[in-house]
Amino acid sequence: MAHEEVKVLSTWLSMFGLRVLIALKHKGVQYEYKEEDLQNKSELLLQSNPVHKKIPVLIHNGKPVCESLIIVQYIDEAWPSSENTSILPKDPYDRANARFWADYIDKKLYDAGSRILRSAVAEEREQAKKDFVEVLETLDGAFLTFSKGGLYFGGDDIGLVDVALASFLCWFKCYETFGDFKIWESSKCSRLPKWAEDVLQHASVKEGMAIAHPDKIVELVQFYKKKLEAGSK
Amino acid sequence: MAHEEVKVLSTWLSMFGLRVLIALKHKGVQYEYKEEDLQNKSELLLQSNPVHKKIPVLIHNGKPVCESLIIVQYIDEAWPSSENTSILPKDPYDRANARFWADYIDKKLYDAGSRILRSAVAEEREQAKKDFVEVLETLDGAFLTFSKGGLYFGGDDIGLVDVALASFLCWFKCYETFGDFKIWESSKCSRLPKWAEDVLQHASVKEGMAIAHPDKIVELVQFYKKKLEAGSK
Numbered sequence: 001m002a003h004e005e006v007k008v009l010s011t012w013l014s015m016f017g018l019r020v021l022i023a024l025k026h027k028g029v030q031y032e033y034k035e036e037d038l039q040n041k042s043e044l045l046l047q048s049n050p051v052h053k054k055i056p057v058l059i060h061n062g063k064p065v066c067e068s069l070i071i072v073q074y075i076d077e078a079w080p081s082s083e084n085t086s087i088l089p090k091d092p093y094d095r096a097n098a099r100f101w102a103d104y105i106d107k108k109l110y111d112a113g114s115r116i117l118r119s120a121v122a123e124e125r126e127q128a129k130k131d132f133v134e135v136l137e138t139l140d141g142a143f144l145t146f147s148k149g150g151l152y153f154g155g156d157d158i159g160l161v162d163v164a165l166a167s168f169l170c171w172f173k174c175y176e177t178f179g180d181f182k183i184w185e186s187s188k189c190s191r192l193p194k195w196a197e198d199v200l201q202h203a204s205v206k207e208g209m210a211i212a213h214p215d216k217i218v219e220l221v222q223f224y225k226k227k228l229e230a231g232s233k
Numbered sequence: 234m235a236h237e238e239v240k241v242l243s244t245w246l247s248m249f250g251l252r253v254l255i256a257l258k259h260k261g262v263q264y265e266y267k268e269e270d271l272q273n274k275s276e277l278l279l280q281s282n283p284v285h286k287k288i289p290v291l292i293h294n295g296k297p298v299c300e301s302l303i304i305v306q307y308i309d310e311a312w313p314s315s316e317n318t319s320i321l322p323k324d325p326y327d328r329a330n331a332r333f334w335a336d337y338i339d340k341k342l343y344d345a346g347s348r349i350l351r352s353a354v355a356e357e358r359e360q361a362k363k364d365f366v367e368v369l370e371t372l373d374g375a376f377l378t379f380s381k382g383g384l385y386f387g388g389d390d391i392g393l394v395d396v397a398l399a400s401f402l403c404w405f406k407c408y409e410t411f412g413d414f415k416i417w418e419s420s421k422c423s424r425l426p427k428w429a430e431d432v433l434q435h436a437s438v439k440e441g442m443a444i445a446h447p448d449k450i451v452e453l454v455q456f457y458k459k460k461l462e463a464g465s466k
Contacts, residue, residue, distance in 0.1 A: 065329045067336060077325035092310035096298045103300060138284060
């Protein structure tokens with residue numbers, strides 16, 4: 001294959017950016033990582049994603065691809081490989097299911113998690129925690145039929161849903177700290193806690209998420225919350 | 234091919250449901266259409282989409298697929314065909330671009346359109362109209378590079394972005410009526426008005442959208458607005 005230039009614009013704590021890194025690691029693609037300062041976005045980011053102006057962006061031989069799940073599917077298609085590292089399954093129905101659950105995570109989990117961190121009103125925060133746990137319980141129910149007896153949503157190896165959900169795990173400590181609860185203990189999830197342990201040990205996930213430290217995320221969110229509180233006094 | 238059973242659960246005025254019908258027509262797939270009453274959803278709908286409980290749902294040989302853009306991609310993959318009726322392009326980068334713009338329509342256009350219809354405050358309605366027109370202008374800018382000189386976003390034939398956007402056209406009269414404006418005249422779109430004319434003449438779009446009458450949509454929205462007003466007095 002000709003020399004390829006692969007750049008990722010992201011920030012170390014973005015669950016959406018981490019998905020891209022996990023997928024690239026899984027495919028064995030070398031890339032250059034560029035940390036973005038979201039308070040002062042680079043010209044390259046603004047030019048590469050003029051519509052949303054958001055990270056992550058993958059730039060492959062000068063051509064930008066935006067939106068994390070679209071990037072992950074692009075990576076799967078641009079670097080086709082052996083069955084072992086396919087991120088989407090082959091069967092059209094299985095593919096539709098993988099897209100459905102990845103989309104579900106995007107629509108429901110991020111929102112509930114953000115509300116846990118942002119809510120100043122106790123009642124709203126409790127509702128957010130309840131919503132967050134319910135999303136995980138729904139995913140727990142899906143896991144059993146979806147994983148076909150394997151360790152992952154993707155079966156014997158990680159797939160789109162694993163990539164989409166695993167990237168959230170580094171935020172769990174933060175949700176627990178500011179929500180003052182234990183996620184798994186508050187839930188009826190029977191299978192997902194083990195999935196979380198397993199997926200974090202998967203080489204592609206471990207390497208892709210190496211830049212994201214749960215303790216540092218807690219520290220940073222604490223810093224911004226204090227800054228906000230000071231500003232509102 | 235063995236006997237296939239294809240059902241679509243939708244309502245006649247849903248832009249999301251219409252996408253599914255356009256895609257099936259484009260592939261030449263025979264289907265049974267089931268009109269849903271959203272005030273009184275069928276057991277089949279609730280069983281087929283227990284997570285979101287929303288239309289449209291495609292049921293293919295007993296197996297449900299949900300979420301309109303996921304369904305359209307499923308149709309493209311489950312009924313692979315000649316290049317002529319491919320809904321997604323072959324090239325991975327072109328596919329990512331098609332997904333990006335279809336996703337953009339979902340994230341931005343529906344919301345702005347709904348705000349035109351719902352806003353009781355004049356200022357909010359004006360902002361919604363401005364947002365709606367801006368989304369179309371952004372799509373207009375994308376069309377030139379995207380269509381590669383063809384009549385459609387998909388080039389010489391319709392593709393994912395055409396399917397995603399065309400289904401909104403039957404709502405334009407409604408947005409114009411209740412927003413008291415002319416969409417194209419209020420915009421700087423140079424190419425999209427012609428695209429709209431062409432795409433509505435495309436056989437798959439014409440047949441798929443035959444059930445959706447712009448005048449009836451206006452009447453129905455008028456009916457619900459009056460009911461709401463009467464209720465709030």
